[in-house]
Amino acid sequence: MNAYVAAGYVISLGTLGAYGFSLAIRLHRASKRGRREVSS
C-alpha cells in the first residue's frame, strides 16, 4: 500500500476513533455522576 494513503487512513481513523472513544467515556462518566446526584 502507498505510504501516503496509509498515513491518511491511520491519522484519520485513529483521530476519529480516539475522539469517539473519549466522547463515550465522558458521556459514561457524566451519566454516572447524574445518577449519583439524583439518588442522593
Place this chain on the structure above:
Amino acid sequence: MRRTLTILGVASVALVALDVILGLWVTPPDADQGELVRLVYLHPALAWVALYLAFGMAALCAVLYLWPRTRSMRFDRLSASAVEVGVVFIGLTLITGSIWGRPTWGVWWTWDARLTSTALLGVLFLGYLALRRVPADPEVRARRCAIAAIFAAVDVPIVHFSVVWWQTLHQGATVLNPNLTPTIHGLMAWTLLLSFIAFTTLFAWMVLMRFQIEELRESGEDVELTRALEARRAEGVAS
C-alpha cells in the same frame, strides 16, 4: 436516547469499516492518480461533514437561538456540540488534503484559495470554542457564541465557491459540479457515496453524544446550584 446512540454507534462503525475495506482493497487504482485515489474515499466526506453538516448546523442553531420565538439553550448546546465535532473533521480534512497534495502537487501546503479559506474556517471555529471558555453568564455566552458562529459560517460559501471564483490549484467538484454531471463512476462512485453516508452517520453519533454530555453537565450544575441555595436558606433559618 441511549438506544438511538447505540444504533448510531454500531451503524457508523460498520459503515466506516465497509468504506475502508472497499476504499483500500476492493476499488481499483485510478488511471491518473494510481493508488492515491484511495484518499478520495476519506477527504471529500470529511470536508462535507465539517463544512456543510457541522458548521451549517452550528449556524442554523445559532440563528434559532437568536430568533426570540425559538430561543432555547438547547440550540446553544447543539451549536457548540456541532462546532466541536466540526473542528475535528476540518482538521482531518486539511491533513488528508495535505497528504494527497504532497505526491500530486509536490507540496504539503500552498496558499491556494480553497486551502486558505478552509484553514481560515478552521481558525474561526477554533475561536468560537475559545469564546465558549470565556467566563460569562450562560445567556450572555450563548448570545456571543451564536453571533460568532454566524460570522464564521459566512466563510462556508466562500470555501465552496472558491474553486469557481478564483483560478486555483484545487480541483473543482467531481460530483456536485455546476453541470451536475459526475466525472466518476462504477464501484469508485458507490464507494465515494458510501463514504459520505458513513461519515454523516459518524457525525450524527458524535454530535448526539457531545450534546448529551452538555445536557447532563448543565443539569448537574442546576442540581448543585439548588443544593447550595438550600444550604444558604438553612443557614439563614438556623441563625
